[in-house]
Amino acid sequence: MDIFNKFIESIGGIVQSSGFVSNDWRNYIMIGIACVLIYLAIKKQFEPLLLLPIAFGMLLVNLFPAIMAQPETTLQLVKDYMAQHGGAVGNYSIINLNGAAYYQIPKVGGLLYYLYQGVKLGIYPPLIFLGIGAMTDFGPLISNPKSFLLGAAAQLGIFTTFIGAIFLGFTAKESGAIGIIGGADGPTAIFVTSKLAPHLLGPIAVAAYSYMALVPIIQPPIMKALTTKKERSIVMEQLRPVSKLEKILFPIIVTIIVSLILPDACPLIGMLMLGNLMRESGVVNRISNTAQNELMNIITIFLGTTVGATATGTVFLSMQTIGIIILGLLAFCVGTAGGVLFGKIMCWASHGKVNPLIGSAGVSAVPMAARVSQKVGQEENPANFLLMHAMGPNVAGVIGSAVAAGVLISILG
Amino acid sequence: MFCKTGKGAAGRRVNRKDVCFQWKTVSVQVMIREMGNVAMSFEQKVQLAIVIILTGMVIVFFMLIFLTYLIKGYGAVIGKLLQKGAPKKPREKPAEITLPAAPKAVPAVEAGVSGEVVAAISAAVYIMYGVSAAKITSIRRAPQNQTRSAWSMAGLLDNTRPF
Numbered sequence: 001m002d003i004f005n006k007f008i009e010s011i012g013g014i015v016q017s018s019g020f021v022s023n024d025w026r027n028y029i030m031i032g033i034a035c036v037l038i039y040l041a042i043k044k045q046f047e048p049l050l051l052l053p054i055a056f057g058m059l060l061v062n063l064f065p066a067i068m069a070q071p072e073t074t075l076q077l078v079k080d081y082m083a084q085h086g087g088a089v090g091n092y093s094i095i096n097l098n099g100a101a102y103y104q105i106p107k108v109g110g111l112l113y114y115l116y117q118g119v120k121l122g123i124y125p126p127l128i129f130l131g132i133g134a135m136t137d138f139g140p141l142i143s144n145p146k147s148f149l150l151g152a153a154a155q156l157g158i159f160t161t162f163i164g165a166i167f168l169g170f171t172a173k174e175s176g177a178i179g180i181i182g183g184a185d186g187p188t189a190i191f192v193t194s195k196l197a198p199h200l201l202g203p204i205a206v207a208a209y210s211y212m213a214l215v216p217i218i219q220p221p222i223m224k225a226l227t228t229k230k231e232r233s234i235v236m237e238q239l240r241p242v243s244k245l246e247k248i249l250f251p252i253i254v255t256i257i258v259s260l261i262l263p264d265a266c267p268l269i270g271m272l273m274l275g276n277l278m279r280e281s282g283v284v285n286r287i288s289n290t291a292q293n294e295l296m297n298i299i300t301i302f303l304g305t306t307v308g309a310t311a312t313g314t315v316f317l318s319m320q321t322i323g324i325i326i327l328g329l330l331a332f333c334v335g336t337a338g339g340v341l342f343g344k345i346m347c348w349a350s351h352g353k354v355n356p357l358i359g360s361a362g363v364s365a366v367p368m369a370a371r372v373s374q375k376v377g378q379e380e381n382p383a384n385f386l387l388m389h390a391m392g393p394n395v396a397g398v399i400g401s402a403v404a405a406g407v408l409i410s411i412l413g
Numbered sequence: 414m415f416c417k418t419g420k421g422a423a424g425r426r427v428n429r430k431d432v433c434f435q436w437k438t439v440s441v442q443v444m445i446r447e448m449g450n451v452a453m454s455f456e457q458k459v460q461l462a463i464v465i466i467l468t469g470m471v472i473v474f475f476m477l478i479f480l481t482y483l484i485k486g487y488g489a490v491i492g493k494l495l496q497k498g499a500p501k502k503p504r505e506k507p508a509e510i511t512l513p514a515a516p517k518a519v520p521a522v523e524a525g526v527s528g529e530v531v532a533a534i535s536a537a538v539y540i541m542y543g544v545s546a547a548k549i550t551s552i553r554r555a556p557q558n559q560t561r562s563a564w565s566m567a568g569l570l571d572n573t574r575p576f
Contacts, residue, residue, distance in 0.1 A: 045569060145484040148477040159466040166458050176465075216568075228529050245491050246484075261476060357508060371568040396477065403476050407469045 019063055027062040033316070034059035034308075037206070039065050046213035050186060050304045054205060057112065057308025058316075058362025068116065072111035072401070075102040077159050079314040114248070115258040116306040118195050119201070122305040125187035132398070133251070134288050135277025136366070140392040141244050143239040146346065147358075151396025153342030154362025155404045157182030157335025161327050162408075168323050173197050176408040178324055181208045182331025183401030184215070190307060191268060192405045193411055202311025204320040215365045217371045218329070219336050226340045231347060232380040234355040236389045251277040257404060264413070265406025272311035272402065280286035280306040335363045339393065361390035523553040 037055035041048040080102040081090050081374040092103040118124040141147050158179045165175035177197035180189045181204060182263065185242050189208040193201050211218065224232075251273035278288040301389040315321075343359025357377050370390035377386040453461070490530065522531055534552055 142484055142488065145481040145488075147483075148481045152474045152477040154530075156470065161470045162465050162469075163462040166453075166462050172461060192539055214567075242488075242492060243495060245495075249487060249491075250484065253487065257480060257483065257513075258476060262472065367571055368568055371564070371571075375564065379455060400473055400477060401482075403473050404469060407472050408465075411465065411468060 008121040019233045022065075023062070024313070026317050027065070028211045029317060030062040030311065030361075031059060034062065038388065040210075041198045045078050045341065047209045049300055050209050051206075051213070052310035053301055053304025054209065056310075057305040058202070058206075058311040059308075060305075061309040061312055064110075065112040065312065067112045068312075069110040070113055072107050074105050074107060076105055077101070078103055083366075089239065090135055099346040108328075108391075112306050114308065115302050118299075118302055119190060119306050120198065122191055122194055123141045124299050126190035126193075126267045127295065127299045128187040128303065129402075130275040131270050131291050131299070132366075133272040133277075134291040136272075136276055136279075136395055136398070137391075138168045138250055138276060139242045139247060140239060140388050141395050142242045142250055144389070144392050145184040146354075147392030148358045148394035149346065149401075150339050150342055150362040151364075151398075152362070153359065154339035154364075154368040154393070154397050154402045155183060155362070156333045156338030157331040157333070158401070158404050160334045161331035163331055165323070168327070170320075170323070171197075173412050174200060176412040177204055178327050179331060180204075180396060180401070180405055180408060181211065181231050181324075182335045182363075182406060183397075184208075184212055184332065184335065184365040184369070185398060185401040186212065187303075187363075188268060188401050188405045189301065192408055195409055198310075199315060200324065201307055202309075202319070203316055204328075207325050211328050211332050212365045212368070215332070215363070215368045216372050216375075217334050219360050219363075219369065222333060222336045223340055223360050223376050226337060227344065229380055231344065231356050232377060233384065234347065234352060234388065235384050236353065236355055237382065239388060239392075244282075248277065251280070251309045254399065258406075261404060262406040264409040265402050267364050267400040268405060269399065272398065277322055332363065334364075337359045338365065339397075355386055355389070356388040358386055358393055361394040362397045362400065364394065364401045366398060367391065370394040371396070422503070432537055437469040523551075 011032035014184045017094055034055050037051060037058065041055055054330050073099070075095070078090075078094065082088065090103050090105070093107050095102050095104055097243075122357040161182050162175045162179035165178045166172065170178060173196040175190075177193040177200055179240050182191040183189065185207055190201065190205055193204045197204075200364070204393070218316075242369060255266075255270050255273040258269045275288075278291060279286050338361035340356050342362075343356030345360075346354040347356050353396075355377060357373045360372075361373045363369050370393075373390035374385065374387040377384045531552060535549060538549055
């Protein structure tokens with residue numbers, strides 16, 4: 001009978017500790033949303049390399065919230081402990097409070113809490129940039145440095161979205177974190193959000209990566225609305241060849257200049273250029289390959305899963321999230337429009353030598369935005385190959401969004 | 414609401430309930446620190462928005478314009494150095510041009526692929542890899558994805574491959 005009672009108690013204890021008892025309705029809604037995102041990542045292939053770990057992290061934290069629990073220390077009276085454990089002495093440090101002795105019993109944090117420290121401490125995004133730099137060819141930008149201006153113009157989306165967020169009731173720091181979605185750069189968005197508004201990391205990351213996957217749908221209508229058929233048909237001159245020495249000097253010079261003027265952008269720009277220097281130097285192919293492949297894959301897994309694990313029901317299921325989604329769309333649209341309009345200015349200033357469509361590639365969704373410019377240009381003129389011309393503003397946008405991130409952190413941080 | 418400074422006007426001290434600053438001395442960082450979670454008035458939001466958009470765009474443009482001129486400058490310098498470094502060859506009578514022998518190995522091409530397409534693919538491979546590093550052994554059509562065009566698939570794969 002005693003055994004049976006203890007058996008019933010054990011079963012009761014397991015039931016009490018199960019997710020069915022401890023989770024509430026918000027967790028179940030988030031589980032549903034996570035499943036939808038998994039479907040979008042796998043079936044529709046919406047940025048799957050990041051959306052899948054983000055969605056699964058969201059699923060895990062809403063099934064078992066303690067997976068993100070912080071480590072803690074509880075105090076228990078020594079005599080109570082010994083009474084519970086049949087007189088056995090615990091192997092914990094003792095602290096005396098008000099004449100009574102307490103054990104300091106540590107409780108380990110959840111798995112994803114420890115992996116999340118890479119996000120919280122701003123480690124993962126710069127490492128992702130290291131891999132991106134190792135994969136990026138800045139040749140089109142070096143051969144046509146005016147592309148930098150298009151990369152700058154496309155960052156207009158970041159700052160105008162800041163204005164929208166401020167007037168919607170977000171705080172200054174939250175508005176800065178929401179605005180950076182307009183940079184169309186996932187690691188930058190995560191880096192800035194983890195510094196300015198870490199409690200919004202989940203919705204901002206989901207919004208940023210979802211919109212990046214929708215670039216081919218969002219951009220073309222804006223590009224066509226702001227340009228004429230004649231402008232879209234402009235064929236640009238072939239780019240000049242770029243020497244090896246120029247490609248080696250580029251990352252060194254950019255790092256020095258940007259880091260001196262804007263030190264807060266140094267982690268992102270520095271790692272981006274380190275990766276690029278490893279690629280262009282040609283003398284460290286082994287570590288360049290590691291940065292592009294194994295390191296990127298490892299960091300992507302950790303970053304995606306832990307960012308997704310910040311999307312709990314209380315944070316995600318709020319009017320704030322709807323505001324973030326609307327503002328994120330605004331950021332992308334204004335960024336695209338800013339780049340195209342500046343492209344029109346450059347077209348006019350160069351007497352028709354610059355095709356304004358490449359301005360839309362200033363959002364730093366590499367290389368999807370450049371491909372969109374190519375596709376829209378080819379619709380007007382099938383013999384028009386804008387891809388390499390658009391890669392210049394595209395990679396300039398990566399640098400531009402990192403600089404904008406540095407500005408926001410410097411002012412609002 | 415902001416206090417005006419001037420003759421006879423006294424600036425009021427900052428406190429959380431009554432956020433009035435001396436216009437000339439406040440910085441944006443101080444304002445944000447003082448605000449915290451306190452709701453901002455309309456004028457404060459306008460001021461902050463203007464400051465952020467002006468500062469942000471000016472710094473981003475300044476930085477990138479500076480980099481534009483710097484890269485143009487060092488590109489020109491390197492171009493001149495490389496030209497100077499190349500040895501000057503004396504003018505000679507042009508030697509008789511002998512065409513290289515045609516390559517013996519030809520790529521196996523799937524039926525239905527025209528010579529122009531083969532030429533275009535060969536040129537693209539040459540640009541990417543150089544003539545010494547790559548030799549085309551066969552050209553065949555990629556399996557067609559039913560739901561996406563070839564361009565769309567290529568873009569998607571390239572976009573996701575880095576990650």
